[in-house]
Amino acid sequence: MINTLGLKSLRPISESRRVEEPGGSFISVLEVEPCHVSTRCPSCGSDKLHKHGVRSQHYLDVPHFGEPTSLLIHRKRWRCTVCRSLFPDPLPEIDEKRRATTRLIDYVRKRSLIYTFSEVGREVGTSDKTVKAIFEDYVEELESKYEFITPKFLGIDEVKILGEYRCILTNIDKCTMYDLLPSRKLADLRKYFDNFKNPEQVEVFTADLWGPYAQIHKEYFPHAKMVADRFHVQRMATNAMEAVRKKVRKSLTQKERIKMKNDRFLLGGFKRQVQQYKNQP
Ligand SMILES: [Zn+2]
Incomplete structure (x- = not known):
């Protein structure tokens, strides 16, 4: 089977199948296995290993073809005959804590900067709580990298x-x-x-x-x-001037008012008037 998964350490062993979730949504399930099997014991370095069964577990992956996707990984376990330690095949592209591929964690980190936790959760097939936890880990990581210097x-x-x-x-x-x-x-x-x-x-x-x-x-x-802030002071000053202008205008006769047409530009809009004048053909 051609490996179109895009992960170095895993290869598919079945076609993906759609499975209905309890809430009525669908998830794509793809069965995979590690590409590299263990040949040495990580504790003592011995190559005298015995196969000790296979454990199959689901790990979330990035959405495939627009649908949440879970990888069902069939992972061999080994027993070292020298030091008796028991260990599974290594999965470098898996985050055991989150039961997901590391590329999914990266995907969720980026998406949760733009979309709500619920939206991202629905997209990848997990709860908003999990998305929030991944996001909070991400923020903590970013904060530890940056030093905020007190501004002058x-x-x-x-x-x-x-x-x-x-x-x-x-x-x-x-x-x-x-x-x-x-x-x-x-x-x-x-x-x-x-x-x-x-x-x-x-x-x-x-x-x-x-x-x-x-x-x-x-x-x-x-x-x-x-x-x-200049903005607030300026706004208050402009409002005060406007109030005075309207008050003065009320005291004028009809003839005087016509003469004073567009008088508001005398105050705030002078710059705009100059611009309009300049733009005339
Ligand atoms: Zn060993």
Whole structure:
């Protein structure tokens, strides 16, 4: 049989068959066996081995032809006649902890960055809990590889995710995200900033006008300059000017109002007016 499996250590010994799962979904089952059999004992190095039966176990693999796929691996076990240890054929492309191929673990890691745990679980034929566990291992691995250096210019703001405001910390200087916190409530922020590394290295603290951020600045970064985000200040100033403009407009006569047509561009839209003028043929 031609080996189209794409794994070096396993070869198929049957055509795949579709099996109905308890929930009504289908899974493709492919029977396979290891390509290389053990010739030496991993404990003592002896080549005096006895076959000790075959164990058949299911391991999830990446979806084949758009359907969740399980490999039923028939794996020989061996008994060493010298040291008596018992061991199975090696499976280097299998993750025993997750009962899956290592390429499936890689696949789930990448997919769970884009899709929900349930969607990925349905696609590969496992529970969302398993997908979440694989994802959490992945995040832990990534976090251990990266060192987050305290920014000189620390930005604090919020972003709405799943209906809740989450606090987002940024390194303004490098234009990168520093951290994402589940909440922006003062009590939660305090818990986080109690363990913040090297707060004295923050020279500038930029925030919007949300009260708790100002409080955090006062408590944890009193030495750093506080900068209010230009966007928020500008928006408040623009709104105030708009209110005044409308008030003045109300006091005008009809004739005066016509004269003042498009007066709103005198304030906020001046730049746009210039652009429109420039674009004229
Ligand atoms: Zn041995």
